Amino acid sequence: MHVHKPVKSGFAPHASYANGLDFPTRPEHMQIESVGNLTIEKTEEWYRRVVDAVDTGFVLNQEHERKEMSHENGINVLGHMIHGGQHISPNPRYYGHLQRAGHVLLAKITDPKNKFEQPASVVEHYETSARDPAIYSFYKVIDHIFLRYKNTLPPYTRNQLYHSGVEVEAVKVIGETHASTANVLITHMEHVDIDVSDAVVMTPQQANIDVKARIQRLTHEPFKYVITVNSREQKKAVVRVFLAPKYNWLGEKLTVDERRWMAVEMDKFVTELNQGQTVIKRASHESSITVTGTQTYKQMMLDVATAMKGEHQMYTNKIVHKQCGYPQHLLLPKGKPQGMVFKLYVVVSEYNPVQESSTHESEYYGYCGHAGVKYPDTKPMGYPFDRRIVDEDQFFTKNIHGIDVVVKHVRHVALQSAA
Structure with a gap:
């Protein structure tokens, strides 16, 4: 986008405010202009x-x-x-x-x-x-x-990347259906019923009526990571999982440095490594960056009422910060019917906690951290793909492992209700 060139894409939102006014429609090829004092x-x-x-x-x-x-x-x-x-x-x-x-x-x-x-x-x-x-x-x-x-920062040195005494021996991704093939991930469209009661004006007599809308959205077959790690000693470690395209739009293979800025963090979690070999299994729905569904106003009011009666504990931080989670159903890219190849990277690094976790903190801290406190990781977001990679041999230490995975999009529609 350039402020002196027309905006090519137009957009018709087909939406309106609660007072009945429509959101403005933008025709194609409109020129950006100054707005008041904002020139x-x-x-x-x-x-x-x-x-x-x-x-x-x-x-x-x-x-x-x-x-x-x-x-x-x-x-x-x-x-x-x-x-x-x-x-x-x-x-x-x-x-x-x-x-x-x-x-x-x-x-x-x-x-x-x-x-x-x-x-x-x-x-x-x-x-x-x-x-x-x-x-x-x-x-x-x-x-x-x-x-x-x-790009102004120096590349990570081998010492900054290497986790002494730890080696990632193998990585594979397995779908949770019996017909799944290892390292092949499936996406499809699904119909979902969402609660829109808050958007509808109702009389007190209608307050208990649930109003739902059915939408179609992208989702994926549940899957899990199976990561085999060998450690010289028993200790905690941080596991980071990234997904990056292997080829560009012309079908040319990308170098690690070319794809690093396109690497998306899929998960990040702390785990316990045994002395010797440890097999780590992590389900996709456990991802620290995603949330599953949203809480309606009616559900929230019910939770508040029951919490005030002492029937359960309610932590406000977990609710207030929940908007930061990425939708679980969009964890994977759409892929292609014939399959689209990606690189999946697993990085096992040392565990240096900034703070001790507590039970009320959100599990989906990957992109936004915890509410009101310092981000619970000593490494920068995107580490180790946030800096230039000038030497692939030096970059790929024993604690960093990459495999090819294929994302296939199939014509399949599932029906379920969302919270």
Whole structure:
């Protein structure tokens, strides 16, 4: 996406607000324009300043002092600069709020002068912005800023990658149906009934009626990882699982460095290694990055009522932070009917806890951590694929193992009810 070029894709949300107003429709090839005090020139200036900070390795704080973007904390500083905000950005006046600016400029593209007083578009709300394909072009720009920063960091040394005394001997992925083939993962479409009672205005007499809508969505056959690890001693370790494309869109094989930024973390968990050989089995639904279903307002009120009666314990952190989990049914890419080849990587690294886990913390901490506390991992997100890989032989230590897996999409529809 470029602010001086038309946005190619149009979008018709076919959705409306509770007051009956429709979300605006965007025709194809519309040109981004300034919106009030948020000008194109100002947004470009913010972008250049953020990129300059990345390239130089220094940020300018509010006291006009140059502060180094360290290897340990630089990614957090960069995130704060892009997000903006008076209390988190190192210099909100200088670096602006690039992320929010992108949402506003895209959202107001059909009525930048507010001549027709259109309601806010789907892009202006974070919870609905994912519906619009144009937002992904914008976030690709943001993603490239992070990649640009990561490329300024030195590659991991062998000592930073190697986990002494630990070797991953074998990895395989097995579907949970009897007809499954090892290292072949199946995706299909399914019909699901979702509760939409909160979106319907009902009388008190109708309050106990459940209103559901049936949708079609992508899902996958449940599967499990079987990981064989040999350890010199008994100890805890962190297991990371990544999935990355093996070939590009032309069918050419990608190098590890070319595919590293496309590697998606599928799971991350702490396990106990025995002295000698340990066989680790981990089900896909146990993933620390995913959630299964959402809690309706009616269910939440019922839980609160029973908790107040002392019938069970209710932990607010687990509810408040649940929106950060990735949908379990979207854990796998769609794949192709003939099969699409991916690389599955398993990385077993040392366990250095930032904090002790407690029973009320969410299990789906992979992408968002725990609410209100430090992220429970001493390694950066995406480790070890977050930095350049210049030497594959040095990168693949004994505790890192990769295999080929095939993702097949089949024509099969299942019916189930979602929470």
